[in-house]
Amino acid sequence: MTHKKTIIIDGSKGEGGGQVLRTSLSLSMLNNQPIEIRNIRAGRKKPGLMRQHLTCVLAAQQISNAAVEGAELNSQYIKFTPNAVEPGEYEFKIGTAGSTVLVCQTILLPLVLAGRASSLKLHGGTHNGMSPSLTFFEHSFLPALQTMGISCQVKTTKLGFFPAGGGCWQIDIDPTDTLSPCLFEQPGLELEQQSHCKAMSIVAGVKNSVAKREIEEAKKRLGWNAPHTEILNCAAHGQGNSFHLSVGHQNQVAMFEQMGELGLSAEKVAERTVDALKAYLNSGAAIEEHLADQLLLPMVLAGKGSFTTTQLSSHTTTNIDVIRQITGTCIKTQQLNDKLWKVFLD
Known part of the structure; x- marks a missing residue:
């Protein structure tokens, strides 16, 4: 051998x-x-x-x-x-x-x-x-x-x-x-479409009012009246909050996320997530940068x-x-x- x-x-x-x-x-x-x-x-x-x-x-x-x-x-x-x-x-x-x-x-x-x-x-x-x-x-x-x-x-x-x-x-x-x-190679949605946008806030041991503020701030900053919204109350070992915005559908979903932190307002959490989403939407890219990194190895294997x-x-x-x-x-x-x-x- x-x-x-x-x-x-x-x-x-x-x-x-x-x-x-x-x-x-x-x-x-x-x-x-x-x-x-x-x-x-x-x-x-x-x-x-x-x-x-x-x-x-x-x-x-x-x-x-x-x-x-x-x-x-x-x-x-x-x-x-x-x-x-x-x-x-x-x-x-x-x-x-x-x-x-x-x-x-x-x-x-x-x-x-x-x-x-x-x-x-x-x-x-x-x-x-x-x-x-x-x-x-x-x-x-x-x-x-x-x-x-x-x-x-x-x-x-x-x-x-x-x-x-x-x-x-x-x-x-x-x-x-x-x-x-x-x-x-093509974006998963047209920029003006809202039907495939989702705002989701995950909370564990954190008040639902925090999640609601994140969602409302994101909707205001995006100018979108009715994206799909969801608050998930999850079991966890400790307290936590994570806010997510996603666009796309089926197997092509771009997701942007921001962790809630002590001293960081719900509005600031939403603002950072919205900024990342807007930069992606304005680029015309199919894949955001974090997923791009993770697709390299499977692409090589294919x-x-x-x-x-x-x-x-x-x-x-x-x-x-x-x-x-x-x-x-x-x-x-x-x-x-x-x-x-x-x-x-x-």
Whole structure:
């Protein structure tokens, strides 16, 4: 048996955060490629593996029976040598409010392509303001993946807001052999349409009046009289509030979110969310920048695809670099105007 040469990855490249780690682990498992990552999260105030990042490594190790060096808190180095990914039932606990969504995304695609169904149960943060929330994952990311032939079902037991964490949810993953191309070039709605706009406020241990103020402020700032509105009272380990605006329909949904914080008024929460939504609507893009970053890896696995997005975030450009280094695949980008980019793979 021929052993592949270990690829050495500089974790300080680009935005120097956890994205390099997560993409590298995913591609290592998908390609049975040994990797070394040095200078992990060198661009962060506290470099090295935090609890969430360590859980990503340990989850990847478990599903692929990998040989791992350096898997400990604060480590800035790991060596990861995977074996075949084994589908099955798994449970992972972060122990903090760190993002369970990012842990899930690290191992999701390897399990999708592993040949049999899998089920993951995750414990930790679901809404922390520093990463895509479980709401975004379920209502924007997974619908986009569905167009590519990936089917998953989420069941939520309890949300986990920052700083308490304590969330618990499960995802059931259906297997597939091949992915359809990722194709999102046209906006999911005309700018003047309101029928596919939704304002949603999630509250746990927070007064409904906060949620109502967020929704009313958003409607006023958007000049929309009757978007679909919803207040969700959810079970959570601690108190929390998360406000969401989404546009689009079916499998193309752009979602914008803002966490409620102590000292931040409901009106300010709504204002920030509206500003992000307006910038997206004015661009004419099909995909907003956070989802754009998350679609790169499935697009590469499909072997073809394209989408338009508002801007190339540092997460996106870093991800493109890591994918090129590990797979040799060159994702192309083209600036169409000052607000719009095209990202594609021939």
